Amino acid sequence: MAVELSTRTTRGTQTTATFSTMRFPAGEAHVKVAHDADVGDLIEIATLRGTNGDDLLMLGMWADAVRQRGSRSVALIPYLPGARQDRGLPFGAKVYADVVNGFGIDQVIAFDPHSPVIVDLVERLTVVTSETVVRDHVVAGSDYSGIIAPDKGAVARATAVAETCGLPVFRAEKHRNPDTGKLDGFTCEPLPETGRLLVVDDICDGGGTFMGLAGATGLPKERLGLWVSHGVFSGRAPQLAEHFGDIVTTDSYPAQNPIEGLRTIELTPTLTEQIR
Numbered sequence: 401m402a403v404e405l406s407t408r409t410t411r412g413t414q415t416t417a418t419f420s421t422m423r424f425p426a427g428e429a430h431v432k433v434a435h436d437a438d439v440g441d442l443i444e445i446a447t448l449r450g451t452n453g454d455d456l457l458m459l460g461m462w463a464d465a466v467r468q469r470g471s472r473s474v475a476l477i478p479y480l481p482g483a484r485q486d487r488g489l490p491f492g493a494k495v496y497a498d499v500v501n502g503f504g505i506d507q508v509i510a511f512d513p514h515s516p517v518i519v520d521l522v523e524r525l526t527v528v529t530s531e532t533v534v535r536d537h538v539v540a541g542s543d544y545s546g547i548i549a550p551d552k553g554a555v556a557r558a559t560a561v562a563e564t565c566g567l568p569v570f571r572a573e574k575h576r577n578p579d580t581g582k583l584d585g586f587t588c589e590p591l592p593e594t595g596r597l598l599v600v601d602d603i604c605d606g607g608g609t610f611m612g613l614a615g616a617t618g619l620p621k622e623r624l625g626l627w628v629s630h631g632v633f634s635g636r637a638p639q640l641a642e643h644f645g646d647i648v649t650t651d652s653y654p655a656q657n658p659i660e661g662l663r664t665i666e667l668t669p670t671l672t673e674q675i676r
Contacts, residue, residue: 403458404447405431408675410472411441418444419465421458429458431465443472443675447668450654451481456499463503475500476671478511478652479630484603486517497521509671511652512557512602512629526674530557530602530629531564537665538598538627538648539565545595546570548588550613558600561627570597572613583608586616596623596645604628604649606635614643621645631664633657 407418420434444466448459459475466473477500485492493515500508501523512530513519519527538544547569549558555571562569572588591597597619599610604626614624622645631649633640634656640647641660648663649655655662 403455403462405462406445406447407435407437408443408445408672409441410443412675415442418442418469418471419462421462429454429461431458431462433465433469440470443474445474445476445672445675447476449652450479456481459505460499460503463505467504472507473505474507474509474675475503475505476509476668478509478650478667478671480510480513480518480522483514483518486515493518494521497523507676509674511650511667511671514602514630526676528671528674529560530600530627531561533650533665533667533670534561534598534600534627535565538625538646539567543596544598544625546592546597548572548591548597548599548613548617550574550599550601550609554601557602561598561600572616574609574612583612586613588613588617591617591619596625598625598627598646599644600627602629603632604630604637604640605632607633607637607640610640611636611643631655631659631662633659633662 405417405419408414416435418435419431422430446459446462448455463473482493482496507524508522509526511528546567547558547562549555549571551574559569570589570591574583575585577584610626621643624644625646626644628649630653632653638657638659647659650665650667
């Protein structure tokens with residue numbers, strides 16, 4: 401992956417990118433001025449997808465160059481690194497937030513962060529939630545008749561989506577063996593006998609939770625869809641296609657494995673609407 405750089409005017413018009421990225425033979429990140437223009441009317445935008453540390457350093461080089469030229473800097477970081485490391489030793493969320501904060505970026509825009517902890521740690525942060533994107537790109541024009549929250553942590557997110565879409569929400573829970581800490585079963589509220597249902601969550605890594613839930617519902621893949629805001633899709637994730645007839649995510653993270661039938665929603669148009 402790489403940091404994508406673009407430039408727009410303060411009136412919102414896309415223009416020729418001021419900067420381009422490069423690396424020195426020894427590997428150090430660097431940006432150079434590719435198009436010199438009047439800085440007073442420009443907003444410089446950098447898009448960072450995923451969690452690559454080299455890309456974070458490139459982001460810092462870009463932010464310093466923008467600051468020295470006196471332009472406004474906006475970073476689109478849809479997947480906030482460290483959001484799942486919001487407690488414990490080390491406190492990863494704070495480490496990543498300190499790195500981003502140290503760049504002094506004027507505005508950071510993220511999509512559906514996993515934890516409210518990192519939201520409080522990243523400075524000058526604008527959060528874009530997922531419910532409108534799910535409504536417009538997944539539910540609109542479909543035959544979905546309900547939303548499923550796969551566990552307690554997903555209830556608030558799934559409920560917001562359900563309310564925005566005007567659909568009922570059904571709650572599921574996963575259960576862990578207290579001795580081993582491993583998942584040993586799922587339960588779900590009674591589901592309607594007909595219609596398609598959309599499982600809503602923020603992150604899919606290996607997909608075990610979603611496959612376990614699908615098995616517990618007893619529903620065929622034709623009646624189940626899956627929305628995740630961030631698709632890591634590691635490990636056994638390709639097997640999700642055996643359980644869900646519709647799998648949708650965003651381009652916030654470069655998927656580790658191809659998923660049969662996966663649909664990916666481009667986030668840039670949604671995120672850039674929030675530029676101040």
